[in-house]
Amino acid sequence: MRFEPTFLVTATFAADAAVRREPHRQAHLARVESLLADGTALLAGARADLGASVLVLRAADAGAARELCEQDPYWRHGVWTAIEVADYLAAVPPPDGRS
Template sequence: MAKYVLWGSYCENALEKRTPYREAHLQGLQAQKDRGILVALGPTTDNRKVFGIYEADDEATVRQLIEADPYWQNGIWTDYEIHPWNQVF
């Protein structure tokens, strides 16, 4: 499986706006983690960016997961980039 890095941005006031979607978001992430697709994900300390590492068959799979997430669907994540990653260490 290939590895991919996610870099995305949060909306303004994300901590307040995410509240109605947070539980569904976390449950979805846990399901991805349980399936071995999501390696790690979380915000930067200033809560402006999100960073994640995925292991998936292809980039399209990662995009589908991101765009199905309640944070993306409800504007908490405002944009994202996916980069194939060559893990050396």
């Protein structure tokens, strides 16, 4: 196994996120899908209590991970009110699939 620079991001929802997110949901989901497809995001979803989105992102550093989130429609339109970025040790298999 090897470890890549990855970050656990928790993006807190606004109290009125259920209403606020609706006009921006499709754009947000398209962005997340793109990040998953190109390998930038390893995981994306929400806490079961819907208090926050949770992402595991590949990025050069914590600032780059934050910037990726700040480009999201949910941040730009106030659906997310805070973004917390923490170093995360994502174990990934070697490129050739061997350990």
